[in-house]
Amino acid sequence: xxxxxGVLPAVFPMPVLMIASxxxxxxxxxxxxxxxxxxxxxxxxxxxxxxxxxxxxxxxKAFTVSLADAAHVKEADxxxxxxxxxxxxxxxxxxxxxxxxxxxxxxxxxEFPVTMECELAEVIDTEHxxxxxxxIVNVTADERVLNxxxxxxxxxxxxxxxxxxxxxxxxxxxxxxxxxxxGKEFMK
Numbered sequence: 240x241x242x243x244x245g246v247l248p249a250v251f252p253m254p255v256l257m258i259a260s261x262x263x264x265x266x267x268x269x270x271x272x273x274x275x276x277x278x279x280x281x282x283x284x285x286x287x288x289x290x291x292x293x294x295x296x297x298x299x300k301a302f303t304v305s306l307a308d309a310a311h312v313k314e315a316d317x318x319x320x321x322x323x324x325x326x327x328x329x330x331x332x333x334x335x336x337x338x339x340x341x342x343x344x345x346x347x348x349x350e351f352p353v354t355m356e357c358e359l360a361e362v363i364d365t366e367h368x369x370x371x372x373x374x375i376v377n378v379t380a381d382e383r384v385l386n387x388x389x390x391x392x393x394x395x396x397x398x399x400x401x402x403x404x405x406x407x408x409x410x411x412x413x414x415x416x417x418x419x420x421x422g423k424e425f426m427k
Contacts, residue, residue, distance in 0.1 A: 252400035255307040255315055255408065258285060259337070259346045260295035262323070267330040267337045267346045268292055271319030273401040275304070281375045283355060288369035291323030296371055300359040301343035304373070305351035309397045309410045311335075314350070316408070342377045352381040352396055 253273035260268050274286040283304055287293045296302045307315035314333045321329045330337065337346035342356045357373030386392040399408045 255399045257305040259303045268323040285371045301345040303345045305354040352384045
């Protein structure tokens, strides 16, 4: 029997995305955003209304999106609980390292293993939705998370996921099936 839980954001897993931008003075700002997804082979959509990062992106027309990993869960959580609006030295306090992207006007946070470098493609602002769409122009990955074929190996990445039900972080686990293969038996 199912129990009614009311209205809540009941999606799991949610990514732990680190959205990085420069403010108008070139200061690095990073926020933790779980409400984002790929929306095309070269596009990412983020729901980040009202954040300092949102304002920075609209001014700089660029941003990066990194996948947070278990080794940096404390920093990732800090970027979610501290606001760039009230803590201008937020990034400096984290002790992390930023380098300027070679492709867009945005910082790459060196400690996070995979980063998408994005140009602002569109801001969508309606009565019920505010979103930022980025065009991915490059992806960088630390060699330590790559397999022999040069592709990201999820078991090496150790990305973290956000649990909206219990407000927890979880590390990615073992593969349970191969995509586009596990359900083939039903095609017969």
